[in-house]
Amino acid sequence: MGWLFDPAHWSGETGIPVRLAEHVGFTFGTLLIAAAIAVPLGAFVGHTGRGGFLVVGLSNALRALPTTAVLILVVLWAGLGDFPVYVALVLLAIPPIMAGTYAGIRAVDPVTVDAARGVGMRETGVLLRVEVPNALPLIYGGFRGAALQVVATATIAAYTGAGGLGRFVFDGLALQEFGQMLAGAVLVALLAVLVDLAFAGLQRLTVSPGLRPVGTGGKK
Amino acid sequence: MNWIFENWEKFWEVTEVHVRLALLPVVIGFVLSIPLGWWASRSGTARAVLFPLANILFTIPSIALIVITPVLLGVQILDEINVIVPLVVYTVALMVRSVADALAAVPGNVVAAANAMGYRPFRRFLTVEFPLALPVTVAGLRVATVSNISMVSVGALVGLGGYGQLFTEGYQNDHTEKVVAGLIGTVVLAVLADGLLLLGGRLLTPWARVGR
Numbered sequence: 001m002g003w004l005f006d007p008a009h010w011s012g013e014t015g016i017p018v019r020l021a022e023h024v025g026f027t028f029g030t031l032l033i034a035a036a037i038a039v040p041l042g043a044f045v046g047h048t049g050r051g052g053f054l055v056v057g058l059s060n061a062l063r064a065l066p067t068t069a070v071l072i073l074v075v076l077w078a079g080l081g082d083f084p085v086y087v088a089l090v091l092l093a094i095p096p097i098m099a100g101t102y103a104g105i106r107a108v109d110p111v112t113v114d115a116a117r118g119v120g121m122r123e124t125g126v127l128l129r130v131e132v133p134n135a136l137p138l139i140y141g142g143f144r145g146a147a148l149q150v151v152a153t154a155t156i157a158a159y160t161g162a163g164g165l166g167r168f169v170f171d172g173l174a175l176q177e178f179g180q181m182l183a184g185a186v187l188v189a190l191l192a193v194l195v196d197l198a199f200a201g202l203q204r205l206t207v208s209p210g211l212r213p214v215g216t217g218g219k220k
Numbered sequence: 221m222n223w224i225f226e227n228w229e230k231f232w233e234v235t236e237v238h239v240r241l242a243l244l245p246v247v248i249g250f251v252l253s254i255p256l257g258w259w260a261s262r263s264g265t266a267r268a269v270l271f272p273l274a275n276i277l278f279t280i281p282s283i284a285l286i287v288i289t290p291v292l293l294g295v296q297i298l299d300e301i302n303v304i305v306p307l308v309v310y311t312v313a314l315m316v317r318s319v320a321d322a323l324a325a326v327p328g329n330v331v332a333a334a335n336a337m338g339y340r341p342f343r344r345f346l347t348v349e350f351p352l353a354l355p356v357t358v359a360g361l362r363v364a365t366v367s368n369i370s371m372v373s374v375g376a377l378v379g380l381g382g383y384g385q386l387f388t389e390g391y392q393n394d395h396t397e398k399v400v401a402g403l404i405g406t407v408v409l410a411v412l413a414d415g416l417l418l419l420g421g422r423l424l425t426p427w428a429r430v431g432r
Contacts, residue, residue, distance in 0.1 A: 073399050
């Protein structure tokens with residue numbers, strides 16, 4: 001653990017703060033891009049009920065795809081850099097977000113939806129003001145799953161020379177410096193826990209209290 | 221695709237390693253999660269300890285766990301145990317909840333009926349509660365198996381075998397076909413294993429399809 005607490009490793013262009021920032025950057029960039037694709041798709045399919053098997057089938061198929069292979073393939077085709085990292089991570093993040101959004105919207109009580117139509121809401125209103133808020137717990141569930149996987153997998157970016165905390169793991173491996181590898185691993189694990197906690201907090205703040213599961217103390 | 225047929229022996233060799241590294245942890249993890257899940261379905265204390273612990277363990281990235289395991293166990297980084305142990309941990313973390321939820325969902329009157337018929341707890345668990353819990357358990361097992369098959373590749377990044385070896389070798393030699401071969405292998409293996417589990421689950425629970 002000495003490596004982690006050595007002040008020399010906490011500054012400079014290849015120091016822990018820079019790598020941490022890169023890792024966080026990959027994570028949030030990926031989640032934003034994936035959300036822009038997966039949330040509208042999941043919401044549309046969930047709302048109209050059309051193409052549900054496609055969403056479920058597509059998410060399952062994407063889940064079996066090994067991210068390492070995707071990353072390497074894009075690097076071989078398009079060259080080194082951040083682009084392959086984003087392609088690989090976005091493909092990883094889409095299935096849980098899309099599945100969560102779809103399942104969340106499907107699970108909204110049809111009586112509630114009918115009532116919204118009954119009081120004269122238009123379809124977009126039904127979707128945005130009734131279905132999405134009611135589906136938030138499951139949508140967050142999808143995001144949390146995606147965020148954990150992305151934080152974990154962004155580590156692999158360093159295998160092809162991109163930045164992020166994975167650099168400590170792979171540089172350490174190349175130099176046979178176990179302390180550096182371990183430090184990288186511990187930092188990634190800590191970041192994953194922190195990101196999960198952040199999402200839990202956000203969920204608590206934005207989900208209507210009326211939707212909290214009764215008697216289970218929250219997380220299910 | 222051609223690469224696979226031209227290098228069948230090599231492909232078969234990494235397939236064997238991949239299957240071993242992915243499925244051994246599923247079996248071990250499943251066996252471990254049965255008593256733990258049973259305990260969690262009985263006791264609130266067990267739940268309060270096991271579920272948050274499982275969540276935290278599941279949060280730890282696989283590459284991190286693969287790197288930390290040799291330090292904790294005092295073995296070389298290239299030992300297969302460094303992939304097997306983390307995958308067992310993930311399997312248990314995932315399955316404990318499935319098994320506990322499945323057992324908790326077994327109707328109380330069924331258990332009471334088995335008691336009334338004179339079943340002893342252990343036999344009742346084996347012949348009544350566990351079979352009824354199978355559908356949910358198998359669903360958890362399918363998720364664990366597919367994600368394990370995918371995660372084995374991560375081990376190759378630190379030098380361990382399996383399809384991931386084709387990824388790293390293909391990357392180093394700029395050999396796209398080799399990477400594609402490993403990718404196809406992984407996906408086919410995942411689909412096959414998932415299908416077999418689905419089929420096995422259906423065969424073991426014929427009653428689940430009655431009345432649908």
